[in-house]
Amino acid sequence: xxxxxPTDRSKLGTKRHIITDKEGIPLSTVITxxxxxxxxxxxxxxxSIVIKRPSSKSTTKYRNNNNNNDKNKNKKKNQNLCLDKAxxxxxxxxxxxxxxxxxxxRHRREEKxxxxxxxxxxxxxxxxxxxxxxxxKLFTRYEKKDKNYLGLVQLANSIIIYRKIILx
Numbered sequence: 557x558x559x560x561x562p563t564d565r566s567k568l569g570t571k572r573h574i575i576t577d578k579e580g581i582p583l584s585t586v587i588t589x590x591x592x593x594x595x596x597x598x599x600x601x602x603x604s605i606v607i608k609r610p611s612s613k614s615t616t617k618y619r620n621n622n623n624n625n626d627k628n629k630n631k632k633k634n635q636n637l638c639l640d641k642a643x644x645x646x647x648x649x650x651x652x653x654x655x656x657x658x659x660x661x662r663h664r665r666e667e668k669x670x671x672x673x674x675x676x677x678x679x680x681x682x683x684x685x686x687x688x689x690x691x692x693k694l695f696t697r698y699e700k701k702d703k704n705y706l707g708l709v710q711l712a713n714s715i716i717i718y719r720k721i722i723l724x
Contacts, residue, residue: 571592572694573598576684581716587705598639598643635656635657636657639661641661649661691712694709
């Protein structure tokens with residue numbers, strides 16, 4: 557599962573494709589060889605999310621200013637998925653939309669004119685990648701078998717979740 561990485565002068569390498577929530581907690585991880593393009597594994601990464609997605613309808617309470625009564629109203633809550641520009645493809649956007657997500661793919665030329673209602677939060681995933689790289693066995697891959705490396709990545713995900721949720 558290692559392949560020639562074009563950015564590192566064709567050295568062997570491995571890519572970790574990660575989906576996180578807004579706090580940086582990993583929800584899905586897929587490993588591929590370094591020369592695999594991101595578009596080819598985007599749908600596989602979305603499909604391998606381990607936590608069940610919340611329903612698209614959520615009950616929200618709001619206060620009416622006229623008579624100060626709390627009312628319940630069913631309001632559709634969109635599930636947003638922020639992606640970097642490597643995932644920009646009409647096919648990927650259609651598949652993500654079919655799975656109930658609203659894709660947000662931002663390009664640099666669209667920075668100024670883009671609606672800031674759902675700003676891109678790529679730094680959250682980059683921070684999770686940094687947390688992964690703090691584990692020595694993940695920073696430099698020593699394992700020959702893919703299953704062993706994936707097991708270590710999943711163990712690191714468990715430790716990250718433990719540190720984030722339990723320890724704060």
